Amino acid sequence: MADVATLTRAELAESLHREVGLSRAESASMVEQILAKLCGALSDGENVKISGFGSFILRDKGERVGRNPKTGVEVPIAPRRVLTFRASQMLRDRITNQG
Structure with a gap:
């Protein structure tokens, strides 16, 4: 692996x-401003789509029961918000064609 x-x-x-x-x-200021805008939008609960790159999507996950793999004891997992990234088709094609 590289x-x-x-x-x-x-x-x-x-x-x-x-x-x-x-x-x-x-x-440096422009990079910081772009990242601050992106973080701010996500913090405000907005999804962020960058055309030709991908989408940052917020998902609310409900409470569920998990299991400690070592002991087998069931533990409740609290509801939470997670961030996912979905690459655009253009980005996926570029990555695929690099290999």
Whole structure:
């Protein structure tokens, strides 16, 4: 299996700096503003769709009974909200064709 690389905020900002020509400070600020907007929308309970990339979808999961795998004891799992990501078809095609 290949090494897994992580794309960082700094790398996104550097890419904006190189490709768009913004200053490094402006690029870093823009990345932070975009991420803040995305986080804010999700915090407010909104789903976020980025065309050609994918959708961040919030789901409410109800209470259910789980089981401790070690002891077999049943434990209630509290209701919660979870975040899922669904890649767009365009992104899935790009990932599939890279292999």
